[in-house]
Amino acid sequence: MRALFLLFLAAFALAQAPKPLKVGELTGEALYPGNRGVSYGEVGLVARGLGLALWQGEGQVALGLGARYRTFPVEADEAKAASSLAAWRKDGRVYVPLRPLADALGLSYQAQVGIQLDLPWARLLQVEARPEGYLLRFSREVNAVVRPGGVLFLMAQGSHPSLVQEAMGLFLPLSRPPERVYYPGGGQVAVGLTPLPLPSPTVLLDPGHGGEDPGLEVQGLAEKEVALDLARRVAALLPGARLTRQGDETLPLEARLALARTASVVVSLHMARGREVRLYLPKDRTSPLAQSLPRLGDLPEERARLLRAYAGDPARLALALERALAAQGFAVVKAEGPYALTRVDGAAVLLEVGAERLGTEEARALVAQAIAQGIRAYLEGGAP
Template sequence: MVLKRPILALTLLLAAAFAQSEKPLLAGGTLLTAVYPGDFGVSYVEAQPFARALGLLYWQDQGQLILGLGARRLRYVATPVPASKTALKKLVTAEQPPALRDGDRVLIPLRATSRALGALYSGSETSLRVLLPEATLRGLSHRVEGGRDVLVLKLDRDLNAAPAGAGSWWLLGLRAEEQVREVLGLYLSRVRFEPGPYGARLVLEGAEGWPVEVAYFPSEVRFYVGPRAQAATDRRPLVVLDPGHGGDDDGVRYGNLAEKAIVLKVAREAAQRLRRMGYRVVLTRDGDENPSVYTRAQWAAKADVFISLHVAGSPAVPPGPVLYRYAGSRADVPVFVARARTLLDRGGFQPVLRRFARSSSDVAALSDAVEEAFGRIGLSARRAETPLYLLEHAPGAALLVELGSLTDANDRARLSNAAQQSAYAQVIARAVARFLGGQP
């Protein structure tokens, strides 16, 4: 009986630390619930339902998540809710409150997220409301470029486009009257706007049956209609290195160390090494800019080998390098674009498809090569899976490689050291060359 009282007291203390009031939240047209962790006056909301309610792109993996609105990307690292109420208060009342992991839920700070998205936030003593203002079309232009039609929509804010059937897309949140524009394109004949419940429906007449790519830029959406022009001469394997983040998105930061700068240095040197070996290499960014996830995915779709470089920043993630491969619905289905995946799953056209796509065993072979290369510099790499959008759309052998964690002192020392950054670059170059059959 003597032992039960301290345990009961601790249980009551923890319950008090996590006590939180709630308010109804109207996000767009969806009723959600906002919570106040620790009752410190800072509202939070569960991330995934909030993203769905506002029509945002959403990606979550272990300790991090990304919300997307057109060209805008908000990246959060989810911090486990601390046991101490003092520590919880310090987190939620910070100038930039972090996301919180509460069991299976990830909560994001409502006011800060709304401000970053350009959403309207209002509240009273009884309820809260967040909505994205209606978007307005400011201009439309068309051109033919690289054997494809390019339709450019100029807007007064960022928005997302979602497929709405063959040759049509929902422009979520766009206010547009019903109208028709004639287009003299290679594929397009007319463009129609139709009002709908989620915004405006854009119908691309003539695009049915042809590939359509969507790219986002600040307050702008572009539609590329038609197949890409085929490369005429160079048949060497294409290696695409994707240094994550960039521009306004630092990625993980620890003091004066920023993820975006570390991975760019490693990617640049790895690219130089591979080019000297005779490989074709492209960087998704070669400076301090932040290409959209769709632009990166377009490069991933061309690559024989695609490697996205990142650094971890959550204390919940163990130190050391991690090799992420795409987690598909079935382990034996190769990783490439949806149509090819479907055909391979049916068992036909194998010799043809293998000319354009790598199988899951090839991805495993690339992982083996990277793991072996890390071993040469004394590091042991772990393996994991992720449903990352970029890897899903990569027809070649594709990995996301986390070089280490900035929250671990040993990893941090390596990641901030120029000689060690060069060693990481050698790991990537050696592994790619071994996978493609070269001599590292």
């Protein structure tokens, strides 16, 4: 009985010992962290052997094949890694569980004397040439690599006048590097030859109050009516600008915020007592896009400027508005704004215009011109 038990332990230990690993044409070693019976392979070997895309970041690693990918958190404790099917860091190298990876990316996984991980060659099904580039469809997801002279579709085979069969896959010769290569899914690879048009930043004007909420009433002026009139005047000077409300309607804060999250610039318009303009800015901002603003300095200036507009810089917007209003003789006072401003991705500020500067048509037109000028200057990169 004891001999049988020892034989069982020996067999179990042998099952957990490192085994030969073959990944495509490359060979390595499959490990079993924590003796959990889960085979792991070194992530670089797996990526090279099968032509997979590899991303390694702080605390995670991901492998991709076309539109399919699998992300693993990285654990240093081997038992914890194996029990949660996470990646495992050992001696400076990262290992990933092979069976979950195979299931996620459609790889062939065989466990016999050793472990074999493979990827069948993809068959070319269709090539569609378009003015803006090419759309290719394969029998499975395929990775594409841009190299001098064109694009290589790894481990793909087929026949087409535009493509050349090579040992590593199908090659698409191009006279210039593509603008982009992306994966729409369903085994498709799109090769774009023309630059994508950069979208124009959007402006949202939010007339305060409305409907059952009249706001402030000063000298016969109702804030909800003045704010809407002012917003319409500003919008008329900024083609493409939108309003949160078009008429005298009650609009809850959450509805306003939902609209604000789709805009690059948000200016909430209100009326106050007196002659000055009060300009409110968010103290902090919570959105990931807004918090990424300081890291845009390494991008080309044209794209960085556009991203700054989308990520939003309320301080720069406030400065542009302050300068435009001051040029028209308005005294501007800046202060910390309401919490709602912190929840907007774009540059969001709140303006309270003194009622004494809004009593006539001419006065409102002057205020609207200054606000529109400030927004325009901000979008053009002014007021650094």
